[in-house]
Amino acid sequence: MSRWLIQKLYAGAGRPPARLSLWDGTAVGVPARDALAHLRIHNRGTLMRLLAHPDLYFGEAYMSGDLEIQGDLVGLLEAVYRARAPSRGKGVRSRFADGLLRRQRNTLDGSRRNIHHHYDLGNDFYQLWLDHEAMQYTCAYFPQADATLEEAQVAKLDHVCRKLQLQPGDTVVEAGCGWGGLARHMARHYGVRVRAFNISREQLQFAREKARAEGLEGRVEYIEDDYRNVSGDCDVFVSVGMLEHVGTEHYPEMAEAIDRVLKPDGRGLIHSIGRNRAVGPMNAWIERRIFPGAYPPSLREMLGIFEHRDFSVLDVENLRLHYAATLRHWLQRYEQNVGRVREMFDDRFVRAWRLYLCGSIAAFNTGQLQLFQVVFNRATCNELPPIREHVYCAGHRG
Amino acid sequence: MSRWLIQKLYAGAGRPPARLSLWDGTAVGVPARDALAHLRIHNRGTLMRLLAHPDLYFGEAYMSGDLEIQGDLVGLLEAVYRARAPSRGKGVRSRFADGLLRRQRNTLDGSRRNIHHHYDLGNDFYQLWLDHEAMQYTCAYFPQADATLEEAQVAKLDHVCRKLQLQPGDTVVEAGCGWGGLARHMARHYGVRVRAFNISREQLQFAREKARAEGLEGRVEYIEDDYRNVSGDCDVFVSVGMLEHVGTEHYPEMAEAIDRVLKPDGRGLIHSIGRNRAVGPMNAWIERRIFPGAYPPSLREMLGIFEHRDFSVLDVENLRLHYAATLRHWLQRYEQNVGRVREMFDDRFVRAWRLYLCGSIAAFNTGQLQLFQVVFNRATCNELPPIREHVYCAGHRG
Numbered sequence A, B: 001m002s003r004w005l006i007q008k009l010y011a012g013a014g015r016p017p018a019r020l021s022l023w024d025g026t027a028v029g030v031p032a033r034d035a036l037a038h039l040r041i042h043n044r045g046t047l048m049r050l051l052a053h054p055d056l057y058f059g060e061a062y063m064s065g066d067l068e069i070q071g072d073l074v075g076l077l078e079a080v081y082r083a084r085a086p087s088r089g090k091g092v093r094s095r096f097a098d099g100l101l102r103r104q105r106n107t108l109d110g111s112r113r114n115i116h117h118h119y120d121l122g123n124d125f126y127q128l129w130l131d132h133e134a135m136q137y138t139c140a141y142f143p144q145a146d147a148t149l150e151e152a153q154v155a156k157l158d159h160v161c162r163k164l165q166l167q168p169g170d171t172v173v174e175a176g177c178g179w180g181g182l183a184r185h186m187a188r189h190y191g192v193r194v195r196a197f198n199i200s201r202e203q204l205q206f207a208r209e210k211a212r213a214e215g216l217e218g219r220v221e222y223i224e225d226d227y228r229n230v231s232g233d234c235d236v237f238v239s240v241g242m243l244e245h246v247g248t249e250h251y252p253e254m255a256e257a258i259d260r261v262l263k264p265d266g267r268g269l270i271h272s273i274g275r276n277r278a279v280g281p282m283n284a285w286i287e288r289r290i291f292p293g294a295y296p297p298s299l300r301e302m303l304g305i306f307e308h309r310d311f312s313v314l315d316v317e318n319l320r321l322h323y324a325a326t327l328r329h330w331l332q333r334y335e336q337n338v339g340r341v342r343e344m345f346d347d348r349f350v351r352a353w354r355l356y357l358c359g360s361i362a363a364f365n366t367g368q369l370q371l372f373q374v375v376f377n378r379a380t381c382n383e384l385p386p387i388r389e390h391v392y393c394a395g396h397r398g
Helices: A001-014 A045-054 A054-064 A071-085 A091-099 A108-119 A122-127 A149-163 A181-190 A200-215 A249-261 A286-290 A299-308 A319-334 A338-344 A347-365 B002-013 B044-052 B054-064 B074-081 B090-099 B108-119 B125-127 B150-165 B179-192 B202-213 B248-263 B284-290 B298-310 B320-336 B338-344 B347-365
Strands: A020-022 A025-030 A035-040 A069-071 A171-177 A195-199 A220-224 A233-242 A262-274 A310-320 A372-376 B019-022 B027-029 B037-041 B067-071 B171-175 B191-196 B221-225 B234-240 B262-274 B311-318 B369-378
Touching: A001 A020, A001 A025, A001 A045, A001 A262, A001 A347, A035 A045, A035 A071, A035 B347, A054 A069, A054 A347, A069 A071, A069 B369, A071 A347, A108 A200, A122 A200, A149 A181, A149 A262, A149 A319, A149 A372, A171 A181, A171 A249, A181 A195, A181 A200, A181 A220, A181 B191, A195 A200, A195 A262, A195 A319, A200 A220, A200 B027, A249 A262, A249 A299, A249 A310, A249 B311, A262 A299, A262 A347, A286 A347, A299 A310, A299 A372, A319 A372, A338 A347, B002 B019, B002 B027, B002 B044, B037 B044, B037 B074, B044 B054, B054 B067, B054 B284, B067 B074, B108 B191, B108 B202, B125 B202, B125 B338, B150 B262, B150 B320, B150 B369, B171 B248, B179 B191, B179 B202, B179 B221, B191 B202, B202 B221, B234 B248, B234 B284, B248 B262, B248 B298, B248 B311, B284 B347, B298 B311, B298 B369, B320 B338, B320 B347, B320 B369, B338 B347
Parallel strands: A020 A035, A171 A195, A171 A233, A195 A220, A233 A262, B019 B037, B171 B191, B171 B234, B191 B221, B234 B262
Antiparallel strands: A020 A025, A035 A069, A262 A372, A310 A372, A310 B311, B019 B027, B037 B067, B262 B369, B311 B369
16 A cells, blocks of 8 residues: 555655655665655655645645655755646646635735744844845856856846846835845946835845945935835836745836836836746745745746736746755755754754755746846837947946 | 717717818817818718717718818827727627628638738839838837837847747758748848748739849748648747737637747747727728738737747837838828829728728827737746846847
8 A cells, every 4th residue: 555655656756766764664766776865754744745735735845854864865855846748727626625725815014024023033144144245135147157146146137127227326225125235236237216116124224234334324314114015216117036025916006106116218127936827836845935925926927017007028038046045055055054954943843944045045946937138118118228238248237 | 960970980089179060060078270181071861870889980981072171181180089088898889880791711611712812912002101111011020119100110030030049050940931021031131041922813922033133042932822721840930910800719820830840949029009998899991991800919919829838928119100100101102103002003092091091000109009029938948048138238139
């Protein structure tokens, strides 16, 4: 019986080059010496849950220790992702899974809860493994493959600024500013004034202290408020890594917020994790444990924002493999500091975040996830540089 | 009565800075000295038709001479386009207009008829006003605003080739090759082999003669067949200015054709006129007289192609203002050769094509139309250059 069940589980995972064994020694898969990884299921309950709902319980069981994995976790997940044909719509199991999840809605209050869950884990924690230069918790940009994480994150900031054609004196509204690195970079190197919105209190505290220490007060203002409440007017609207937390049902409000603040000749950029197709909710475990309320849209879904108001898409760039590279840097630093993480939290947390980082690398590497940067302006505006050479061939800044 | 009607017509056009007068001397609009253009309606039937269905009969009446226009036709059309708020869905009139039109379906036979209507007007005609270098009847690319049409069309060809990262020895399938300029350029300057498909017999004849004269036989093959019948396999799929003639209902067939021929590590580019939003059929007159069966998709609609199979969008560039610049060159050459056009055809034709060229300039300048270049590959392929610098900063070719 347990042999039949474990074979079913192994087949369901697409028969990756791994070894899978049970508490009673029953094993399937490739011989140990050829296996990318060895997975051990420690009890029957875990096996049954994995069979019933692998998307959720793979993570749950790994986190709890009921599923032990030795070997190359990223390689294993890549093999599983590659083996599963991309689904064209939701399968029965996936629809069932949706029902299991109480979706975390992104109302004003819901967003605050959801963002607090992830981003207020403590600045000390994120400082262990994010870049030391700009504290960027979004995809970096590697002009050369061997750039350091710090170099690549600064290059990302410049890439965004050049796409937006920042001019000294411009006013910028940033929606979802993280620890405020982009806003400070813009103010310092491009001579613009930034009003940056965020609803994570811990991040804002960090951002304000940094700005004060760097003498940027008066040029960068960090505002504790939701993107739906942006006000005033601006030459540039920018949002890096926030759209994932908005939810497609709120895209019209996003469009209306941009429409409210952007000047007639203004430019905008939205940078977001995305997908090639809308294939339903995110992985159930990621939704439960890591990113409640998050949803990576397809590019089509993103375009709904621009179509809702009279915006025109000027440029889309897919930086998927840059995110895989970014995540490899994060994972490496995370593992270097895993002792500190264990002290701050516990073993369950350590494993959960390892799985999240490894799974994300695998997802970007196998094309399950994309990273889209979309530049837009108002449909009636003819004031943009006609070619993109300025992004690449001009001096680096300004 | 006629004063009330002409006022209604003028208001419906958004009160452009123009003068509009009737056969009986009745006039509305701005004083003659301030008017961009003076429009004269020569009879009551024309006035009534213009009121009932302006989108169709503006062109019909201008073509027949029942509506005479003196002054700046492009400026007039831009003012009209700017005044009409972009519609969010179809209005009553527009739905009525749809009913008037027998849509020209793009079945295999329908496409042949539709393409013949426009592209088989005679190579001599197109040679009067297209560039002499590559006979490109698609948007050029102006690296500098003052580039000549010939320079800008060659720059477009190189822009496409660089985005596609052509390597010597690559095989290319081109869907809709016009007079074959891109295929010859690729073969000559990038050392690739091209099979180029087209259903316009006149264009193919020209393309084959040119390839023979330039010694490119064996490296470029021009095939008289529909894009749906592409076969073999290729490293690169490219289609410049054909998607406008496909129709959204055939996008799945387009996706399947690409899926059939593109190698696992292949790259693709589709270049098409588009719109910011799907707002129903094209202008009724353009559909009837100029481009039967044509439809400029929204970017969202274009993405349907890539979502239908497992493709991933890597890069989108909007070259709208480059098309306005291209059309200004075409219009200038057209007017320089208008005597020849009149000899080849007649006054009605001369006016129809003038209106089409002027209207197109106005449409691209005011954002009614966009020009999208979309680069894509298979979702599972990681073999593309990670950044776009090669498009801009490398040597020009190869």
